[in-house]
Every structure is written in C-alpha cells, then in structure tokens.
Amino acid sequence: MDLTAYPRRIYTDFATPIQHLEKLSNMLGGPNIYVKRDDLLGLTGGGNKTRKLEFLVADALKQDVDTLITTGGVQSNHCRMTLAAAVKEGLKCRLVIEERNHLYNPKENGNVFLYNLLGAEQIKVVPDGTDVVKEMEIVNEELNKEGRKGYIVAEGGGNDLGALGYVSGSQEILKQTSEMGISLDHIISPSGSGGTHAGLVTGFCASGIGIPVTGINVRRDKAAQEEKVYNIVNLARQRIGFNEEIPKETVKNFDDYLGPGYAIPTDKTFEAIQLLAQTEGILLDPVYTGKTMAGLIDLVQKGYFEGQKNILFLHTGGTPSIYANASNILEHSNLYLDVN
Numbered sequence: 001m002d003l004t005a006y007p008r009r010i011y012t013d014f015a016t017p018i019q020h021l022e023k024l025s026n027m028l029g030g031p032n033i034y035v036k037r038d039d040l041l042g043l044t045g046g047g048n049k050t051r052k053l054e055f056l057v058a059d060a061l062k063q064d065v066d067t068l069i070t071t072g073g074v075q076s077n078h079c080r081m082t083l084a085a086a087v088k089e090g091l092k093c094r095l096v097i098e099e100r101n102h103l104y105n106p107k108e109n110g111n112v113f114l115y116n117l118l119g120a121e122q123i124k125v126v127p128d129g130t131d132v133v134k135e136m137e138i139v140n141e142e143l144n145k146e147g148r149k150g151y152i153v154a155e156g157g158g159n160d161l162g163a164l165g166y167v168s169g170s171q172e173i174l175k176q177t178s179e180m181g182i183s184l185d186h187i188i189s190p191s192g193s194g195g196t197h198a199g200l201v202t203g204f205c206a207s208g209i210g211i212p213v214t215g216i217n218v219r220r221d222k223a224a225q226e227e228k229v230y231n232i233v234n235l236a237r238q239r240i241g242f243n244e245e246i247p248k249e250t251v252k253n254f255d256d257y258l259g260p261g262y263a264i265p266t267d268k269t270f271e272a273i274q275l276l277a278q279t280e281g282i283l284l285d286p287v288y289t290g291k292t293m294a295g296l297i298d299l300v301q302k303g304y305f306e307g308q309k310n311i312l313f314l315h316t317g318g319t320p321s322i323y324a325n326a327s328n329i330l331e332h333s334n335l336y337l338d339v340n
C-alpha cells in the first residue's frame with residue numbers, strides 16, 4: 001500500500017496519542033478501552049478532518065486554485081477545518097451552510113464564532129434539503145466570472161481521496177499499538193460522511209490486519225450508511241492499488257444511537273459527555289463523539305465485545321462545537337454548580 005503517489009500537505013507533525021481510559025474501563029467492567037486522540041490533530045481546533053484535508057488541499061493546490069469551497073451544517077467542524085486549511089495555505093474560503101435542524105445565527109459561539117474569527121470570505125446560508133452540491137457549483141461559477149478559481153471540497157471531505165487520510169491513520173494506529181505492545185480487537189468510530197470509517201476499513205484490510213471497525217451512525221439509517229461507506233471503501237482500495245475485493249460484511253454500522261436525527265443529542269449522548277468529562281477529563285461533542293461513546297458504552301454493557309481485550313475509541317474531535325451547546329449540556333444533566 002503506497003500513499004506516496006498522492007500529493008499531501010502535513011498539518012500535524014506528530015502521531016496523536018493513544019491513551020488507556022483506565023477509569024472508564026474499570027467502571028464499565030468490560031474490555032480495556034483506549035482512545036485515539038484525533039481531537040488533538042493540527043489545524044484550528046483539531047479533529048478528523050485534518051487527515052482528509054492533507055490530501056484534499058494538496059489536490060487543490062496542484063490545480064492552482066485560489067479558493068476552497070465547501071459545505072456543512074450550521075456548526076460544521078468540516079467547514080471550520082477547511083477554512084483553517086485555507087488560512088494556512090493563503091487561500092480564500094467560501095462556505096455553503098445548510099440549516100439542518102438548526103437556524104444560522106451569526107452571533108453563535110463554537111464553529112460559527114470561528115468562521116468569523118478565521119475570516120471566511122463568504123457564508124451562504126441555505127435551507128435544509130437544498131442541493132448543496134449545486135450551490136457549491138454556483139459559488140464556483142461566481143468566482144470564475146471574477147477570473148478566480150475555486151476547488152470544491154466534498155461535504156465532510158467524505159470521498160475516496162479524503163479517505164486516504166484514514167488509510168494513513170490506520171497505518172499510524174498499527175505502528176503505535178505495536179510500539180505499545182498491545183493488539184487491538186476492535187475500533188469504534190463515528191460514521192457521518194463515511195470517509196473516516198471507510199479509510200480505516202480500507203487501511204486495515206490492505207495491511208492484512210483486519211481489525212474490525214464498527215461505525216456509529218450520526219445521520220443515516222444502518223442500510224444507507226453501510227452502503228455509503230462501502231462505496232467509498234471500494235473506490236479507496238482501487239486508489240491505493242489493493243485489488244482484492246473487500247467483503248461487504250466488513251462494513252458494519254449501528255444506527256441505534258442516532259436518536260431523532262443529525263445534531264439532535266439524546267439522553268444517552270448527554271450521559272456519555274458527562275461521564276467522559278468526569279471520569280477522564282475528556283471533552284466529547286453532542287453531534288458525533290458523544291453519540292459514538294454512548295454507543296460504545298451500550299455495546300460494552302450488551303456484551304458485544306465478549307472475549308475481546310482491547311477496544312479503541314476514535315475521538316474524531318468536534319470540541320469547539322460544545323461551546324455552542326454549553327447551556328444545553330449543563331441544563332440537561334443538571335450540572336450547574338451552586339456558588340457561595
């Protein structure tokens with residue numbers, strides 16, 4: 001498996017730590033739970049998008065563009081990170097923001113605050129259900145009329161080129177765990193646009209060490225998400241020249257922790273956020289990692305990992321968005337402290 005054929009920018013100059021969550025593991029009484037701290041990746045605020053953008057932005061630079069264009073929900077980590085990469089590379093950035101279950105308020109904290117602080121060139125807000133691909137093409141046409149050139153970064157960086165970020169991430173995990181003297185039995189990852197999940201599956205299969213990766217859905221039902229991830233797996237494996245068919249069953253997802261929909265936290269999401277904060281001092285977000293940790297906890301309790309020793313939770317970031325949800329989190333879990 002050779003990734004050097006693809007140009008790449010490096011936005012993190014270290015391997016993100018893998019840490020043993022000792023207190024959480026003891027409390028749940030199941031396997032050892034480790035966390036891969038991809039919330040600490042480079043670019044503003046960290047998170048999984050950094051790995052994808054290393055390949056996507058390198059591709060953009062090769063095409064001599066002056067602007068990155070992308071899309072996401074109101075509190076989009078992906079939009080924040082694409083903007084951060086643009087800042088780093090001296091490019092402009094235009095965002096198409098889709099109001100999914102959430103109206104855009106320019107004064108909001110979290111990622112919206114960061115769109116302003118990092119200086120997005122344009123924010124185009126569109127209603128839920130809009131054809132965002134078409135909207136991004138319109139933004140690009142507008143740039144072309146001014147003699148400029150944009151590069152459209154797929155939503156969530158969720159295509160096969162972006163997935164190479166997590167093919168590379170899988171290699172990093174294998175190297176680290178071998179140095180640590182542990183072997184992983186299972187990985188739990190959020191599954192949204194699907195690139196992270198697909199990149200890991202592709203990377204582990206291609207390296208011949210097929211660690212199972214279970215995806216926790218944050219947006220779609222099980223069948224739709226498994227199909228989405230599997231499509232990316234097939235394209236990504238061809239990109240890296242891995243010619244063996246990867247069985248469909250290798251892609252496994254659960255939609256049981258999604259609740260009413262994207263970006264709508266459930267009671268279990270809030271409980272997981274509180275538990276990780278108060279046992280390990282680790283921050284989770286209500287859209288992705290809180291739901292995924294709620295899934296991991298439930299799966300441990302149901303005996304899903306029976307006979308398995310070491311489980312890795314992929315912390316994909318999203319930390320800035322929790323500041324936009326502060327009162328929601330504190331009020332829901334009744335966490336306001338008395339002061340005297």
Ligand SMILES: Cc1ncc(COP(=O)(O)O)c(C=O)c1O
Nearest residue numbers: 077192193194196288316317318
């Ligand atoms: C913090 C965080 N975790 C997980 C995901 C989902 O990753 P993917 O889109 O690769 O499935 C996202 C996507 O936006 C994210 O921002």
